[in-house]
Amino acid sequence: MKTDKTKTSMTKKSRRDFVKNTALFTGGAMLLPNLQMSGMANVLGDKKLKLALVGCGGRGTGAAVQALTADDNIELVAMADAFEDRLKGSLANISKAMGETKKINVKEKNQFVGFDAATKAIDLADVVILATPPGFRPQHFEYAVNNGKHVFMEKPVATDVPGVRKVLAAAKKAKENKLNVVVGLQRHYQDSYLAALEHLNKDAIGKIVSGQVYWNSGGVWVRERQPGQTELEYQMRNWYYFNWLCGDHILEQHIHNIDVANWFIGEYPISAQGMGGRQVRKGKDHGEIFDHHFVEYTYPSGAVIASQCRHQPETMSKVSEFFQGTKGTVYTKGDTAILKDYSGGSIFEHRGKDDPNPYQVEHIKLFESIRNGGVIADAENGAKSTMSAIMGRMATYSGKVIKWDEAMQSNIDLAPDELSWDSPAPVQPNADGTYNIPKPGETVVI
Numbered sequence: 053m054k055t056d057k058t059k060t061s062m063t064k065k066s067r068r069d070f071v072k073n074t075a076l077f078t079g080g081a082m083l084l085p086n087l088q089m090s091g092m093a094n095v096l097g098d099k100k101l102k103l104a105l106v107g108c109g110g111r112g113t114g115a116a117v118q119a120l121t122a123d124d125n126i127e128l129v130a131m132a133d134a135f136e137d138r139l140k141g142s143l144a145n146i147s148k149a150m151g152e153t154k155k156i157n158v159k160e161k162n163q164f165v166g167f168d169a170a171t172k173a174i175d176l177a178d179v180v181i182l183a184t185p186p187g188f189r190p191q192h193f194e195y196a197v198n199n200g201k202h203v204f205m206e207k208p209v210a211t212d213v214p215g216v217r218k219v220l221a222a223a224k225k226a227k228e229n230k231l232n233v234v235v236g237l238q239r240h241y242q243d244s245y246l247a248a249l250e251h252l253n254k255d256a257i258g259k260i261v262s263g264q265v266y267w268n269s270g271g272v273w274v275r276e277r278q279p280g281q282t283e284l285e286y287q288m289r290n291w292y293y294f295n296w297l298c299g300d301h302i303l304e305q306h307i308h309n310i311d312v313a314n315w316f317i318g319e320y321p322i323s324a325q326g327m328g329g330r331q332v333r334k335g336k337d338h339g340e341i342f343d344h345h346f347v348e349y350t351y352p353s354g355a356v357i358a359s360q361c362r363h364q365p366e367t368m369s370k371v372s373e374f375f376q377g378t379k380g381t382v383y384t385k386g387d388t389a390i391l392k393d394y395s396g397g398s399i400f401e402h403r404g405k406d407d408p409n410p411y412q413v414e415h416i417k418l419f420e421s422i423r424n425g426g427v428i429a430d431a432e433n434g435a436k437s438t439m440s441a442i443m444g445r446m447a448t449y450s451g452k453v454i455k456w457d458e459a460m461q462s463n464i465d466l467a468p469d470e471l472s473w474d475s476p477a478p479v480q481p482n483a484d485g486t487y488n489i490p491k492p493g494e495t496v497v498i
Contacts, residue, residue: 101126101422104177106170106192108133108142111206112183115236115415116142117149119181119204120156122415123423127155130162130176132169133184134288139163167471171195178202179422185291186299187467190215190222193431197222197231202422204415206236208307208438209431211299213462216439223431230427234418235434237311239384241417242410245312247402248382248389252316256391256399258378260317263357265309266370267301271363274337283477293339295445296466296478300341302328302448303441306361310444311437312373312384313349313357320436321349321357321443323455328448330489332364340479340487347444359444451492462498 103126105116120126128146133139143163147156164172170192174180182192182205190210196203203226210216226233239245252260275290291297298304314320326347333343347359360370372385380393387407391399421428439460446454468478481487 098125101178101419102129102176103127104130104132104173104180105142106132106173106180106182107184107188107206108139109183112181113142113145114411115181115183115204115206116146118412118415119179119419120146120150120153121412123419126179126419127157129157129159130164130173131158132164132173134166134169136165139165167473174199174201179204179418182206185288185297186304187211187215187291187297190218190467191469194218194222197226197229197233200229200231202232202418203431204234204236204418205431205434207311207434208299208303208441209235209434210438210467211295211297211303211442212464212466213439213442213460214465215467216435216442217460219431219435219438223429223435226431227427227429232418232421232426232428233431234414234428235430236411236414237308237430237434237437238410238414239308239312240315240430241413242387243404243407244387244389244402245315245384247400248384248391249316251391251400252377252382255379257375257380257382257393259353259355260375260377260382261355263313263316263355263373263375264360265306265313265357265373266360267306267309268360268362268368268370269305270365270367270369271333271343272301274335276337282473283481284471284473284475287339287477287479290337290339293337293341294479295340296468298341299442299466300345300445301363302342302345302347302359302361302445303438306345306359306444307437307441309361309371309373310349310357310359310440311433313359313375314433314437314440316373316375316382317351317353317355317357319351319353319355321351321440321456323350323453324348324440324443324447325453326359326444326447327451327492329492336481336485336487340489342448342490345444345448347447349440349444446497449490449492449495450497452497454497459498464497 103119105112108131131139143158174196179202180196182189186208193205209219272292277286287294324347328342328345330343343364344362349357375382380399383390387404389402393399443454443459446459
């Protein structure tokens, strides 16, 4: 399949922007060309590819539109969500975004709702989009791989260490079976970051020894408790504020910046220590997560990265990365990459206001690889960058130095694999409706 320039130059808005603009009510890629695929993954050439969407919030809806746009011979045949209203709303918005098209063929019987919906939708597809809250990602990914499906899955890929281990095991199996897996760490598909990495690999700034990475913003949506909701439904509707579903914003959002540090340094951190808490966002509807984290990551090479993320309105917003090497610096933010030497001289500059939308590119690359018999294997890095962010959360919640090897042995399982609407919520409120908040020095994280 040839890459259509009109596809790669689509609007540069994120999947969250897509949600706003369609009035929704919910809120180290490795390409190895010309590999012979196993029969398990034999969906080459001009075959019509069947697509399933698992998780019908704004993120999944946007990803589905981008997938349908990425390939000329693809059909959305199944959708799954815990909630019928989200599924129906998503289908309406996908149809609205795509206009008159034969690419949407989701029959009523293939619109699955409930906790067993994901497996039913996955069974009908060649390619699946996994975009539920991340607490469900490990079991959905494992099932998709075990059943020979190519996968696009959003980040992060787990909310706890057992989930990370499950994803790593499935990632290995996916690679062995030549299944393509793209993870929504879209900076790996963004021209500015790829250009910066190319120059880093040419030793343009020497060895990276330190850096600062940021996701500081005013925060995201809150969904208030509605009359008649069970505790489980409330938490799933307001999923961002519960660790079994979200993992805290250091994981759900700041993973992007931590992942860039790992990618540019070429290593994963061996330890983390830091601090955090709740100062501003601390109401009952804010669940159990912090509103700020500061973490110091140490890498095997000796590099030390300072990580900041904050959800506090009317404060400085900053989403970017800045690294210091032995010969110069690199700054990355969105479509911008700037490398300088220590005299202030320019080494390289990329300002790509006309660059392709990386959210679209990752889907185009996925389907090109499927068509051409290639293998994209993002899942291992997705799991290890997820683990890096979880290790940061462990550090801020406990106030202790967290070491990678010790953290990877944790058996604290936040997200149960088996749930029904009769199940108690994994986290229970106190008598006054508040939730227990992690306390450094007391909270056990491993």
